[in-house]
Structure formats: structure tokens, C-alpha cells
Amino acid sequence: MPLPDLIEVVPLSPEALARLKAAPAQIAIPGSKSITNRAIVLAALGDGAVTLQGALWSEDTEAMTECMRTLGINVEVAADPLNAANRRITVHGCGGVVPPGGTEEAPTELFVANAGTAARFLTAMVCLGSGVYRLSGVPRMHERPQAELVRALRALGYRVDTPNERLPALVHGGGPRPGPVLVSVSDSSQFASALLLSSARGGWVVSTPEGSNPDELPYVEMTRRLVETFPHGGGDFQVEPDASSASYFHAANALFPDHLPVRVLACQPPKREGGTGWQIDAEFPRLAPTAAAEGDNGGGDGDGGAAADPAKRAKLAPRVMTAIAIAPLASQPHAFASLGVLRKQECERVAALRDELRKCKASVEEEVATDTLSIAPTAAASLGDATVATYHDHRMAMCFATLALKVRGIKIEGPRCVRKTVPSFFQILAASPPSGLGVEVWECNAATGERLRRLEAPEDLFAA
Numbered sequence: 430m431p432l433p434d435l436i437e438v439v440p441l442s443p444e445a446l447a448r449l450k451a452a453p454a455q456i457a458i459p460g461s462k463s464i465t466n467r468a469i470v471l472a473a474l475g476d477g478a479v480t481l482q483g484a485l486w487s488e489d490t491e492a493m494t495e496c497m498r499t500l501g502i503n504v505e506v507a508a509d510p511l512n513a514a515n516r517r518i519t520v521h522g523c524g525g526v527v528p529p530g531g532t533e534e535a536p537t538e539l540f541v542a543n544a545g546t547a548a549r550f551l552t553a554m555v556c557l558g559s560g561v562y563r564l565s566g567v568p569r570m571h572e573r574p575q576a577e578l579v580r581a582l583r584a585l586g587y588r589v590d591t592p593n594e595r596l597p598a599l600v601h602g603g604g605p606r607p608g609p610v611l612v613s614v615s616d617s618s619q620f621a622s623a624l625l626l627s628s629a630r631g632g633w634v635v636s637t638p639e640g641s642n643p644d645e646l647p648y649v650e651m652t653r654r655l656v657e658t659f660p661h662g663g664g665d666f667q668v669e670p671d672a673s674s675a676s677y678f679h680a681a682n683a684l685f686p687d688h689l690p691v692r693v694l695a696c697q698p699p700k701r702e703g704g705t706g707w708q709i710d711a712e713f714p715r716l717a718p719t720a721a722a723e724g725d726n727g728g729g730d731g732d733g734g735a736a737a738d739p740a741k742r743a744k745l746a747p748r749v750m751t752a753i754a755i756a757p758l759a760s761q762p763h764a765f766a767s768l769g770v771l772r773k774q775e776c777e778r779v780a781a782l783r784d785e786l787r788k789c790k791a792s793v794e795e796e797v798a799t800d801t802l803s804i805a806p807t808a809a810a811s812l813g814d815a816t817v818a819t820y821h822d823h824r825m826a827m828c829f830a831t832l833a834l835k836v837r838g839i840k841i842e843g844p845r846c847v848r849k850t851v852p853s854f855f856q857i858l859a860a861s862p863p864s865g866l867g868v869e870v871w872e873c874n875a876a877t878g879e880r881l882r883r884l885e886a887p888e889d890l891f892a893a
């Protein structure tokens with residue numbers, strides 16, 4: 430049975446915590462969505478066959494894989510013996526010649542679901558082809574921003590037809606059209622990443638407006654580093670575990686600083702600790718709001734302080750949602766500012782976090798003018814007893830499941846949305862230590878909320 434429509438995640442008991450303190454869970458995190466989908470594009474445009482090891486297999490990467498196959502790029506997908514949530518993906522490069530699309534009447538149809546990476550990266554990539562491609566996604570993807578990317582591609586000389594500057598869009602392939610292009614990242618950094626990934630084949634010289642310091646554009650920097658180090662002529666490429674997915678498990682340590690129940694395996698540490706620095710969310714353990722006594726949190730600012738600077742886009746990486754979700758349990762108040770970009774992602778995330786945290790009886794104030802959420806601490810015992818809506822947003826489900834590790838009575842609607850990036854999320858939560866946290870997850874009656882049965886079989890916990 431697939432994951433049901435309503436589940437309850439039960440807080441870790443004192444006994445379970447004592448066991449985890451003695452032998453912390455050792456959690457293997459699936460591959461990075463951002464790196465997997467970048468690597469698929471780079472490999473598709475490359476000259477040989479590249480095998481991606483440790484690649485994430487989830488809705489977003491399946492959407493990218495399917496689009497490549499529809500384009501006529503040969504992609505082979507095999508099991509990854511090291512992690513059932515990953516795959517070995519071999520992509521046979523087209524040598525920069527993107528296979529031709531269809532006609533205006535019968536374009537090649539590319540369905541990107543709700544994958545921002547696929548929507549943006551493929552819009553730019555198919556400009557290098559010939560004929561016509563039509564990109565579409567789920568209704569929410571048709572609301573998400575695309576205008577600045579379309580503008581930049583038109584400035585390079587490509588024809589992109591869309592009535593409202595969003596998807597669905599008809600892209601007319603135009604082959605390489607060398608030239609400089611300036612792209613704003615204020616709606617999404619993925620516009621610059623999209624252009625950079627195809628820039629070598631298109632002859633595009635991509636820049637972001639002055640003032641957008643590369644250090645403040647971590648995902649654009651990730652793209653540049655990946656383009657530099659990728660085996661464009663064929664070979665193997667190792668995908669890192671996903672640091673944003675890891676944030677939920679690091680958050681467990683922030684919630685239980687006396688127990689530190691989790692060790693996150695094989696994730697890259699932040700750059701200053703010798704990691705690649707590709708994933709900005711590797712910073713989460715240092716910045717997470719913590720339930721530790723004041724002064725005990727290694728100087729973390731809960732993302733609040735620096736987020737007040739609107740230029741600091743790094744603060745808007747997915748980990749900020751994890752930080753917001755656990756902030757009610759922190760030892761100090763936290764303010765998260767400049768959250769505007771979150772309003773345009775999988776759902777209106779600022780409103781969603783505000784409303785669902787309030788349902789859990791957290792103290793949350795929103796200042797609309799500065800896109801700020803301010804959260805005051807509340808005792809865990811005074812929080813909870815809420816049925817939380819997830820708005821088809823994987824991060825809403827994972828954030829509230831994390832809060833539920835310490836807050837009783839949290840039921841999560843539509844948990845299958847985690848399939849976008851971590852289909853195995855509830856499997857990991859529920860698996861017995863050491864491979865999981867041993868958390869109780871219950872199927873609930875969707876109408877009455879009453880508990881029906883505890884979900885323990887891995888297939889019952891997988892978001893297919």
C-alpha cells in the first residue's frame with residue numbers, strides 16, 4: 430500500500446531518545462536533486478556517455494529523465510547498490526546537437542511536473558535544438574516565475590511563445606547564437622543556472638546584474654563549479670547526498686541537543702570544514718535554531734540575522750523552511766526576513782508556514798512589507814494537536830514531520846508530496862535504528878482523524 434492520505438507522526442519518547450543517545454541513528458541521505466538535474470543536462474549536452482553515481486530518483490529527477498528520453502537522448506537507469514533511493518543514471522550525450530523538436534502544430538511535448546530545475550534548465554537547453562518544443566507542468570508550475578528567463582533567451586535571439594511569460598511555452602530551437610546575456614535572479618536563481626548549463630554549446634556569455642555577489646548566489650555558484658569539473662567527454666560523476674534533505678535530520682539534533690539522536694552519513698561538510706561547498710544547505714547544522722540553552726548553539730543565528738539583508742539570497746535556500754518549522758521550539762525568538770522568493774515556489778510558503786504553525790498553536794507574526802516571519806518560543810507541551818495541510822509541497826510535509834518529532838498530535842495531510850525530492854523520507858523516519866529514527870508513523874482516517882494502524886512496512890511508507 431502506498432503512503433496514505435493522512436498520517437500522524439508521533440514524538441520520540443524518552444525511552445526512544447535514551448536508546449538513540451546510546452547509539453545514534455546513522456542516516457544515509459539520498460542524492461542531491463540540484464546536482465542530479467544539473468548533471469543530467471550537462472551529460473546530455475556532452476560528447477560521451479556519463480554515468481551518474483548516487484543520483485537521486487524522485488519526481489523531479491524522473492521528470493528530467495523522461496523529458497530527455499522524449500527529446501531522443503538515451504538515458505539508462507539502473508539500481509544503485511549503495512542506496513535504494515538512488516540510481517545509477519547513464520546519459521549518452523548528444524555532442525551539443527539537441528535532437529530536433531516537432532512543429533508548431535505538433536511540438537515535442539516536455540512535461541516538467543513541478544520541477545523548477547527541469548522547467549528552467551530545459552527551456553534554455555531546447556533553444557539549442559531545431560523545430561518546436563512545448564514545455565508544460567502541473568498547475569502550480571504554470572504559476573511559478575519564468576519571465577526573466579524568457580526575456581533573456583529572446584535577447585539572445587530565440588523565439589519563445591507564451592501568452593503570460595510562464596509555462597506552458599512553445600520554444601523554437603535556434604541552434605547556437607553566441608552573445609552576452611544579463612539575467613536577473615530576483616525571482617529565481619535557476620534562470621542564471623539554466624543559461625550557464627547550456628552556455629558552452631550556445632556560445633552565451635552569462636552574467637548576473639552588478640551587486641549580485643557570487644557568494645550570495647550559492648546555486649549559481651554550484652552551477653559554475655559543476656560546469657568546470659564535469660566530465661564533458663564521458664566518464665563517471667559522483668552526486669553528493671542532498672544537504673537540503675539532510676536538514677530535517679540535522680534538525681532532530683537541534684530539537685534534542687541533550688541526545689543528538691542522529692548522525693548524518695556521507696554528506697559534504699560546509700566549505701570552511703573542507704567540503705566542496707557546492708550545497709549551501711550544508712550550513713544548516715551551524716545555523717539551525719536550537720532548543721539548547723542560550724549561548725550553547727555554536728553562534729548560530731537561526732538564519733534570522735543575515736536574512737535581514739535582502740541581498741543575502743543564500744538565506745533563501747530550502748533549509749530556511751526547516752529552520753522556521755522548528756523555531757517555535759528554540760530557546761530564543763527568531764525573525765526570518767526577506768522570504769519573498771518562497772512565496773513563488775511549490776506553494777505560497779510564507780503563508781503556508783504561518784498558517785500551519787499557527788494551527789499547531791505556535792506564536793507567529795508576519796510582516797508582509799519585509800516578507801518576515803517572527804517566531805517566539807513556546808513549550809513543546811503547549812504546541813500540537815493539529816491537522817497540517819501541505820499544499821502539495823514536499824518541504825511542508827518534511828518540515829512538519831520534523832516538528833512532530835517533539836510535538837504531539839501532528840497529523841500530516843497528503844504526505845505523498847515528499848516524492849518530489851525524498852520519496853523515502855517517511856521510511857527513513859520510521860526505520861528501526863541505526864538506519865532510521867524508529868519514529869511511530871500512523872495511518873489515520875482521512876475524515877475523522879482517528880488512528881487506524883501503525884505503518885512499519887517499508888512499502889507502506891514509501892511515497893510512490
Ligand SMILES: O=C(O)C1=C[C@@H](OP(=O)(O)O)[C@@H](O)[C@H](O)C1
Pocket residue numbers: 462463464545546616617618619622648745746747770
Ligand atoms: O538551482 C537549484 O537547484 C535550486 C535553486 C533554488 O531555487 P530559487 O533560486 O528558485 O529560489 C532552491 O530553492 C531550489 O530548491 C533548488
Ligand SMILES: C=C(OP(=O)(O)O)C(=O)O
Pocket residue numbers: 543544545546747774775824850
Ligand atoms: C524550490 C524548490 O524546488 P524547485 O527545484 O522546484 O525550484 C525546493 O525544492 O524547495
